[in-house]
Amino acid sequence: MQHAVVVGAGLKGIVAARRLVDRGCRVTLVDRAKRLGGVHSSIPWDGFSLDIGCHLFGNEDDATTALLLDLMGGEARPITPAVASVLAGVRTDGIEYPDLTRLPDDRRGAVLAGVLERAAERGDAPVPGIDPTRSLAAHLVDLFGASAADVLGEVFAKMLQAPPGELSAAAYSALPARRLKVTDDATAALLKQVPAFDAVILRSNADDPMRFLRDRASGFEARALYPTTGGMGGFAATATARLMEVGVELTLEAEIASLALHGQTTRLTLADGRTFDADVLVWTSGWTPLASALGEDAASVSAAIRPVPMALFYFDIPAGAAGTYHWVHDFDNDHRVFRASVPSLFGPDTAPDGRHYVCAEVPTAMDSAMFTDPAAQAEAIWAEVTALGVATGPLPERVKTLTTPASYRFPARDFETAVAPVRTRAAAMPGLLVADEFNFGKSGSVREIDQRLAGWEG
Numbered sequence: 001m002q003h004a005v006v007v008g009a010g011l012k013g014i015v016a017a018r019r020l021v022d023r024g025c026r027v028t029l030v031d032r033a034k035r036l037g038g039v040h041s042s043i044p045w046d047g048f049s050l051d052i053g054c055h056l057f058g059n060e061d062d063a064t065t066a067l068l069l070d071l072m073g074g075e076a077r078p079i080t081p082a083v084a085s086v087l088a089g090v091r092t093d094g095i096e097y098p099d100l101t102r103l104p105d106d107r108r109g110a111v112l113a114g115v116l117e118r119a120a121e122r123g124d125a126p127v128p129g130i131d132p133t134r135s136l137a138a139h140l141v142d143l144f145g146a147s148a149a150d151v152l153g154e155v156f157a158k159m160l161q162a163p164p165g166e167l168s169a170a171a172y173s174a175l176p177a178r179r180l181k182v183t184d185d186a187t188a189a190l191l192k193q194v195p196a197f198d199a200v201i202l203r204s205n206a207d208d209p210m211r212f213l214r215d216r217a218s219g220f221e222a223r224a225l226y227p228t229t230g231g232m233g234g235f236a237a238t239a240t241a242r243l244m245e246v247g248v249e250l251t252l253e254a255e256i257a258s259l260a261l262h263g264q265t266t267r268l269t270l271a272d273g274r275t276f277d278a279d280v281l282v283w284t285s286g287w288t289p290l291a292s293a294l295g296e297d298a299a300s301v302s303a304a305i306r307p308v309p310m311a312l313f314y315f316d317i318p319a320g321a322a323g324t325y326h327w328v329h330d331f332d333n334d335h336r337v338f339r340a341s342v343p344s345l346f347g348p349d350t351a352p353d354g355r356h357y358v359c360a361e362v363p364t365a366m367d368s369a370m371f372t373d374p375a376a377q378a379e380a381i382w383a384e385v386t387a388l389g390v391a392t393g394p395l396p397e398r399v400k401t402l403t404t405p406a407s408y409r410f411p412a413r414d415f416e417t418a419v420a421p422v423r424t425r426a427a428a429m430p431g432l433l434v435a436d437e438f439n440f441g442k443s444g445s446v447r448e449i450d451q452r453l454a455g456w457e458g
């Protein structure tokens with residue numbers, strides 16, 4: 001039996017471990033944390049179980065959903081949230097991406113002209129793939145033209161906390177901008193008859209949220225899934241139980257010392273001297289720890305990653321104060337909230353009877369008042385949350401704030417240069433599969449692992 005070692009027990013590591021058991025391996029899952037789950041975790045707060053940020057699992061294709069259900073103990077709540085997004089002070093129902101038709105006419109005209117011009121130039125050629133050696137700004141220009149790239153830089157400034165010229169194109173995987181909403185839906189439907197325009201123009205699915213998914217995600221008639229118990233911490237708990245049931249061996253609170261070739265195997269050595277020899281080793285805990293384990297320049301790799309500090313606000317509200325929307329993205333940069341949701345609407349057991357909780361994500365800088373004293377900002381954040389339509393009423397008496405120095409993480413423009421020696425070392429180790437740290441999203445994480453494992457013959 002082949003021995004597989006998986007490093008990092010976030011979603012990617014959990015998925016890798018599960019898949020490798022199915023491939024007949026003996027699997028050891030290693031993490032430095034006390035628990036599995038990574039960003040899938042919950043904190044208790046007087047009867048609430050709070051997710052760390054706004055989370056839902058997308059129901060994007062049958063294979064991914066089947067795997068997620070397996071990890072959730074066989075059942076999940078089907079959720080099609082009432083969503084909206086805000087741009088230029090206007091709220092649009094039913095979408096999670098920026099509605100660029102809300103821009104002032106002159107900017108909107110320039111964006112539309114640029115998008116169509118760029119697509120027409122491309123003709124039958126596919127949209128350009130991500131070249132991580134280029135900047136995110138250059139990638140956006142390639143896809144949508146210069147005016148749209150400028151606008152998108154402003155629209156996503158809050159989420160990215162950096163200008164797109166300073167980031168690598170690999171950051172694109174985190175942006176909700178595969179196609180752009182630059183016309184009304186009737187015009188979009190017409191333009192989409194032309195394949196080159198279809199590739200970049202978006203028609204809203206607000207009237208039928210499953211329209212584009214029904215064929216791919218046939219078994220589950222909802223856009224998203226939420227764990228039946230315990231929110232995101234509940235997901236981590238059921239996934240842990242499932243992995244143990246199928247025989248995965250857990251090595252937690254592990255400090256990694258080194259990774260090296262050892263004959264035909266890859267040897268992982270922990271700081272306490274324990275060693276694990278792997279026929280295949282799947283690395284899912286990011287490039288900086290990998291650089292360190294391989295004896296490469298981890299400081300340079302780390303310096304080329306831009307973590308986004310975030311303040312999280314939790315409001316304890318009576319059930320009747322939950323608003324019209326379950327989940328709203330705010331793309332206006334004079335507002336502080338990037339997105340807000342009511343997770344207890346998805347998982348009722350995460351709040352005491354008769355209560356709900358609102359979670360608001362506020363990306364910021366480490367030296368901002370928002371980060372150093374978030375409690376002082378609660379009233380302003382609540383005003384935004386109510387304006388978004390996520391909740392109603394006066395500022396709740398009970399508010400909890402959390403800060404994290406690294407919520408989202410994006411590769412800087414020079415990331416590929418910094419990571420090149422690590423990639424070279426990793427490529428020379430035949431049994432080492434490195435998951436892309438910047439492949440963002442839950443379904444994206446599942447697909448990322450499936451893609452890595454597809455390349456392994458074992």
Ligand SMILES: Cc1cc2nc3c(=O)[nH]c(=O)nc-3n(C[C@H](O)[C@H](O)[C@H](O)COP(=O)(O)OP(=O)(O)OC[C@H]3O[C@@H](n4cnc5c(N)ncnc54)[C@H](O)[C@@H]3O)c2cc1C
Pocket residue numbers: 007008009010011012013030031032033036037038039040052053054055056057058254256284285286289407408437439440441442443444445
């Ligand atoms: C606030 C927030 C909200 C999100 N909401 C959504 C959403 O609603 N929908 C969606 O699709 N996506 C969402 N995402 C993105 C998605 O959840 C992530 O892309 C995905 O979970 C990443 O999984 P991962 O395994 O790569 O990373 P992580 O969850 O970060 O796991 C990495 C693991 O590696 C371990 N590790 C790190 N360093 C070491 C080391 N040196 N040694 C050993 N172990 C180590 C960590 O302890 C951790 O367990 C959200 C992300 C965030 C941050």
